[in-house]
Amino acid sequence: MNVDIIISGRWLIPVEPExxxxxxxxxxxxxxxxxxxxxxxxxxxxxxxKKQHDMNSHVLIPGLINTHTHAAMSLFKGLAxxxxxxxxxxxxxxxxETKFVNQQFIADGTRLAVAEMIRxxxxxxxxxYFFPDVTAEVxxxxxxxxxxxLIVIDFPxxxxxDSQEYFDKGQQVHDQFRHHPLIETAFAPHAPYSVxxxxxxxxxxxxxxxxxPIHMHVHETGFEVQKSQEEYxxxxxxxxxxxxxxxxxxxxxxxxxLQDSDIxxxxxxxxxxxxxxxxxxKLAAGFCPANTLLKHGIxxxxxxxxxxxxxxxxxxxxxxxxxFMSKGLEKDPTVLPAMEVLKMxxxxxxxxxxxxxxxxxxxxxxxxxxVAVNLDSIESxxxxxxxxxxxxxxxRSQVSDVWVAGKQILTHRVLTxxxxxxxxxxAGNWQARITSG
Amino acid sequence: MNVDIIISGRWLIPVEPExxxxxxxxxxxxxxxxxxxxxxxxxxxxxxxKKQHDMNSHVLIPGLINTHTHAAMSLFKGLAxxxxxxxxxxxxxxxxETKFVNQQFIADGTRLAVAEMIRxxxxxxxxxYFFPDVTAEVxxxxxxxxxxxLIVIDFPxxxxxDSQEYFDKGQQVHDQFRHHPLIETAFAPHAPYSVxxxxxxxxxxxxxxxxxPIHMHVHETGFEVQKSQEEYxxxxxxxxxxxxxxxxxxxxxxxxxLQDSDIxxxxxxxxxxxxxxxxxxKLAAGFCPANTLLKHGIxxxxxxxxxxxxxxxxxxxxxxxxxFMSKGLEKDPTVLPAMEVLKMxxxxxxxxxxxxxxxxxxxxxxxxxxVAVNLDSIESxxxxxxxxxxxxxxxRSQVSDVWVAGKQILTHRVLTxxxxxxxxxxAGNWQARITSG
Numbered sequence: 001m002n003v004d005i006i007i008s009g010r011w012l013i014p015v016e017p018e019x020x021x022x023x024x025x026x027x028x029x030x031x032x033x034x035x036x037x038x039x040x041x042x043x044x045x046x047x048x049x050k051k052q053h054d055m056n057s058h059v060l061i062p063g064l065i066n067t068h069t070h071a072a073m074s075l076f077k078g079l080a081x082x083x084x085x086x087x088x089x090x091x092x093x094x095x096x097e098t099k100f101v102n103q104q105f106i107a108d109g110t111r112l113a114v115a116e117m118i119r120x121x122x123x124x125x126x127x128x129y130f131f132p133d134v135t136a137e138v139x140x141x142x143x144x145x146x147x148x149x150l151i152v153i154d155f156p157x158x159x160x161x162d163s164q165e166y167f168d169k170g171q172q173v174h175d176q177f178r179h180h181p182l183i184e185t186a187f188a189p190h191a192p193y194s195v196x197x198x199x200x201x202x203x204x205x206x207x208x209x210x211x212x213p214i215h216m217h218v219h220e221t222g223f224e225v226q227k228s229q230e231e232y233x234x235x236x237x238x239x240x241x242x243x244x245x246x247x248x249x250x251x252x253x254x255x256x257x258l259q260d261s262d263i264x265x266x267x268x269x270x271x272x273x274x275x276x277x278x279x280x281x282k283l284a285a286g287f288c289p290a291n292t293l294l295k296h297g298i299x300x301x302x303x304x305x306x307x308x309x310x311x312x313x314x315x316x317x318x319x320x321x322x323x324f325m326s327k328g329l330e331k332d333p334t335v336l337p338a339m340e341v342l343k344m345x346x347x348x349x350x351x352x353x354x355x356x357x358x359x360x361x362x363x364x365x366x367x368x369x370x371v372a373v374n375l376d377s378i379e380s381x382x383x384x385x386x387x388x389x390x391x392x393x394x395x396r397s398q399v400s401d402v403w404v405a406g407k408q409i410l411t412h413r414v415l416t417x418x419x420x421x422x423x424x425x426x427a428g429n430w431q432a433r434i435t436s437g
Numbered sequence: 438m439n440v441d442i443i444i445s446g447r448w449l450i451p452v453e454p455e456x457x458x459x460x461x462x463x464x465x466x467x468x469x470x471x472x473x474x475x476x477x478x479x480x481x482x483x484x485x486x487k488k489q490h491d492m493n494s495h496v497l498i499p500g501l502i503n504t505h506t507h508a509a510m511s512l513f514k515g516l517a518x519x520x521x522x523x524x525x526x527x528x529x530x531x532x533x534e535t536k537f538v539n540q541q542f543i544a545d546g547t548r549l550a551v552a553e554m555i556r557x558x559x560x561x562x563x564x565x566y567f568f569p570d571v572t573a574e575v576x577x578x579x580x581x582x583x584x585x586x587l588i589v590i591d592f593p594x595x596x597x598x599d600s601q602e603y604f605d606k607g608q609q610v611h612d613q614f615r616h617h618p619l620i621e622t623a624f625a626p627h628a629p630y631s632v633x634x635x636x637x638x639x640x641x642x643x644x645x646x647x648x649x650p651i652h653m654h655v656h657e658t659g660f661e662v663q664k665s666q667e668e669y670x671x672x673x674x675x676x677x678x679x680x681x682x683x684x685x686x687x688x689x690x691x692x693x694x695l696q697d698s699d700i701x702x703x704x705x706x707x708x709x710x711x712x713x714x715x716x717x718x719k720l721a722a723g724f725c726p727a728n729t730l731l732k733h734g735i736x737x738x739x740x741x742x743x744x745x746x747x748x749x750x751x752x753x754x755x756x757x758x759x760x761f762m763s764k765g766l767e768k769d770p771t772v773l774p775a776m777e778v779l780k781m782x783x784x785x786x787x788x789x790x791x792x793x794x795x796x797x798x799x800x801x802x803x804x805x806x807x808v809a810v811n812l813d814s815i816e817s818x819x820x821x822x823x824x825x826x827x828x829x830x831x832x833r834s835q836v837s838d839v840w841v842a843g844k845q846i847l848t849h850r851v852l853t854x855x856x857x858x859x860x861x862x863x864a865g866n867w868q869a870r871i872t873s874g
Binding site for chain 2: 083084088112116119280281310323327378380381383385389392393396423424435
């Protein structure tokens with residue numbers, strides 16, 4: 001049978017339907033989808049591809065999904081470090097945003113972020129920032145999958161002046177991209193402390209109507225929880241329950257401040273938790289009890305957060321950090337083993353974003369979002385267990401090739417849809433402008 | 438004036454004498470030592486080098502020092518993960534060592550580890566393993582600096598059969614390399630639970646005579662402390678005090694189980710702490726209160742531990758993890774800022790190893806152990822603060838060039854004294870042997 005592509009790997013980790021590592025298997029791709037997964041020898045007998053990729057020292061994995069980021073903030077990478085979250089936000093990031101964020105900033109920052117993510121094996125990201133239409137267009141134009149957040153926040157920004165305008169523009173963005181194969185949308189109320197009751201209630205209703213997720217920072221810091229207790233007489237999570245926001249649609253980011261009663265709430269409403277271990281550590285926000293949540297049957301996925309707080313968009317590193325942090329905190333080296341964190345960066349992420357029918361695993365019928373990681377590097381040799389090398393020994397620099405919907409967007413570490421020198425030039429220009437400003 | 442080398446950097450972080458970042462400065466090298474550090478324009482006027490390196494998008498830093506590793510264990514990388522320390526040690530690592538460790542294993546494993554370390558900007562490592570003479574020879578033969586541990590442990594191994602033989606062989610190794618410019622030695626009693634009183638007392642005396650450090654795992658796990666309480670009626674640290682081992686010579690590795698009284702002991706005797714954050718997290722051993730120790734004036738340096746427990750020898754990653762871990766645990770994002778962790782990987786490490794007169798900073802008169810990290814990568818652009826990009830955004834894959842004592846051992850990421858394909862071949866052979874065994 002004639003097909004578009006065969007990618008054969010030394011190892012293949014499908015993630016679903018079960019924990020297993022296939023050796024010398026191939027992915028057969030036709031019209032952007034996975035048509036078959038079978039031993040390479042059989043694939044070569046049964047299928048005639050237009051293009052064949054023999055990845056003889058590589059492990060093939062599903063494209064990684066970065067469930068929480070603010071892509072364009074890559075232009076603020078390293079602008080302000082080693083300081084408390086509210087100081088960082090109030091005195092550095094928000095003033096810089098007020099001064100510099102416009103459509104061009106978003107386009108350029110997103111290009112830089114998307115390039116970094118592709119080179120790190122990320123094929124899909126869930127974003128929250130201003131001008132989501134620009135973010136969506138940039139990502140899709142270079143062949144990357146994205147879920148953009150329809151941002152809502154109580155104060156005026158370059159994107160919108162008041163609550164009504166946030167909603168109107170969000171609706172426009174949703175309508176504009178509703179049939180685009182690479183673009184999804186989610187409501188993105190910034191945080192409980194920055195969005196008041198009325199817009200939150202409206203989001204609960206509209207998200208149901210539009211059938212999209214709600215992406216929100218929740219319980220990021222102790223200060224946030226305390227402020228909510230003072231102002232509303234209840235925790236942010238309780239307030240969100242009252243306002244009708246707790247459901248399977250909710251993607252609750254960070255969740256570092258959790259009582260047992262909060263965990264019960266998350267479980268009761270099937271809320272998804274988006275865990276950003278490195279951002280939480282760097283900003284000393286607290287610890288998300290990821291393993292405890294998983295044990296309670298709560299869906300937990302991983303995100304990098306934006307480059308202004310992390311300061312990279314490295315999901316391989318984030319998986320490692322998630323595993324290490326949970327092992328250390330739970331005083332148990334068996335928790336969050338390598339396969340579990342890979343799930344958190346793939347299938348759990350796809351479930352959270354309600355995209356598990358198309359991405360999140362190497363499964364027949366799903367989109368061909370595939371990443372090849374070269375284990376033939378002295379840093380990851382010898383290989384006793386490819387999943388262990390992938391999570392605990394590899395750098396993202398070993399990501400060699402990336403496909404989204406069957407289109408190759410990274411070839412031997414070279415971006416095929418973007419020009420690296422141009423990105424350097426763009427970053428240099430913004431550096432000069434922001435430094436002098 | 439005629440000199441050997443000028444390396445000019447876009448940025449230069451000398452680490453000493455003060456926290457500063459020099460722009461467009463050059464390092465002038467003659468006969469393996471740093472002759473001068475000055476603005477590049479002045480260097481070009483005053484000196485005539487045989488070789489000139491213009492690193493126009495790089496930050497120059499002192500060579501990183503990995504203060505705790507078991508280099509040859511790189512051949513066991515990923516052999517056993519996600520399990521408790523004593524299970525990992527008793528049921529996996531020690532049996533594998535019994536079966537496979539011999540001189541060839543040490544030579545091959547060290548070659549693999551040294552190659553990885555050089556590619557990660559490490560110019561010196563403090564090792565603890567069997568056949569330290571082999572480790573020393575391999576490292577020095579490729580131009581890398583090393584302090585090898587004269588291992589002492591209560592049970593017989595491939596290296597020695599009994600206490601006397603450990604001492605005899607240790608003394609031989611010390612004598613063999615005592616005048617080698619790249620090789621130092623330290624006593625390396627494995628741990629309080631694996632070395633009895635008599636050899637420990639002997640080490641205290643001999644270390645003084647030979648004027649060398651004592652490198653030892655101490656207070657790695659709660660189990661170790663508890664066992665010592667049961668067996669000796671005191672903590673391991675108290676026992677070491679009684680046996681005369683607490684002094685500025687002691688390099689106490691891990692130190693995850695510390696009471697206030699322990700911290701007082703460390704301070705009183707000027708003990709050095711070798712902090713391995715990633716190994717401690719991965720094995721869930723506990724947390725070393727690095728920032729608290731530093732605040733008490735205790736010297737704390739960083740190490741990766743061996744590749745069987747980490748699973749990489751990545752000091753850039755280790756600096757990042759050290760910063761993140763302390764910020765998270767102390768609930769304070771201002772602790773262990775980027776410059777502080779760079780010190781822990783350079784000058785603090787040199788002080789611990791009693792090598793601060795020759796390495797640990799880019800200072801006139803010291804050995805030219807220099808690392809260039811290329812910040813002209815989309816992953817670390819824009820650059821507002823090179824130290825922030827180095828610690829929080831860079832991968833070790835951005836390490837481009839490495840010099841030890843003025844000899845270049847990495848050029849544009851290519852090893853100059855080792856053959857990467859040969860290393861792959863060696864690793865592959867051991868992989869086959871260990872897998873089938």
